[in-house]
Every structure is written in C-alpha cells, then in structure tokens.
Amino acid sequence: MKTPENKQYVLFGGTFVLANKLQVVADKMVQGLSTKQWFLLRNLSELPTNPPPTITTLAKETDTSRQNVSKMLEVLHRQGYVALQDSSEDHRSQSVILTELGRQILRQMEQEAAPFFTKLFTGINEEECVAAADVVLKLIGNLYKMQEDMT
Numbered sequence: 001m002k003t004p005e006n007k008q009y010v011l012f013g014g015t016f017v018l019a020n021k022l023q024v025v026a027d028k029m030v031q032g033l034s035t036k037q038w039f040l041l042r043n044l045s046e047l048p049t050n051p052p053p054t055i056t057t058l059a060k061e062t063d064t065s066r067q068n069v070s071k072m073l074e075v076l077h078r079q080g081y082v083a084l085q086d087s088s089e090d091h092r093s094q095s096v097i098l099t100e101l102g103r104q105i106l107r108q109m110e111q112e113a114a115p116f117f118t119k120l121f122t123g124i125n126e127e128e129c130v131a132a133a134d135v136v137l138k139l140i141g142n143l144y145k146m147q148e149d150m151t
Helices: 007-029 035-046 055-062 068-076 098-119 125-148
Strands: 081-087 096-097
Touching: 007 035, 007 068, 007 096, 007 098, 035 068, 035 081, 035 098, 055 081, 055 096, 068 125, 096 125
Parallel strands: none
Antiparallel strands: 081 096
C-alpha cells in the first residue's frame, strides 16, 4: 500500500485495509471461531444476563444489522455456543444466552489468540496504543454523530 502524505487519508483508507487484513490473518491463525463470531460472543459475554439480551440488543451493541447477527447466531446455536429462546419481555423477540460451551470456546480463543495479539502489537508501545485507541474511539463517536444528523 502506497502511504499517502495526508495522515487523515492514512487513517481513513488504512481502516479498510486494517479491517480486511485483520479478519483474513486472524481467521487463519486462530482456530475455533471466525473473528466476527468471536466479536459477537465476546460482546454477548459482557452484556447483562438478567434479562438476557435480545438479538436486536446484540445487533445494536455490535453495530451490526439484525439480519447479520441472526445468521451468525444460527450457526453459533447449531454449534452449541448460544441458546435462543423467546424473550420474556417481548414475545416477538428472541433472547440470546451464552452457554457453558460458549464460555469455554471464548476462554480457548483467548488463550489461542495471545500469540496473535503479541505479533499484531509488535513494535507498538503502550503510549502509542493508548493514543491510537483514543483516535479510533473519537472517529467512531464522530461517525455516530454524523449518522444521527442524517436521520
């Protein structure tokens, strides 16, 4: 990739390259779940469980369409990583529950991903990591504001 002089272009275009490469490399290096499945389960594991989150809640939390989340959950359900049940609060919705097998695969992924993260962050010190994380969070916040302004 030819690096543009304008650092805003680097951040903008680099985000696409980073996302694509991250998914390709991580999916090959870490076995068990795809990066998107891992991201979904990871977010599910951090949500309150009483009441269990609905598919719609999980879609909002991961900023993914409800349709994509539903498709991923179908696969994860068949693998035994999540349970789907009618929501006690809204019978038109389904609640998503992380199973014990789902918790086990998340722990396994965390162990298997450790060498991947070590390699991924090689040459990036804590100060750079904090600064980059701050920039990414600000960009995401700006995009949320832009999206709100469009509605």
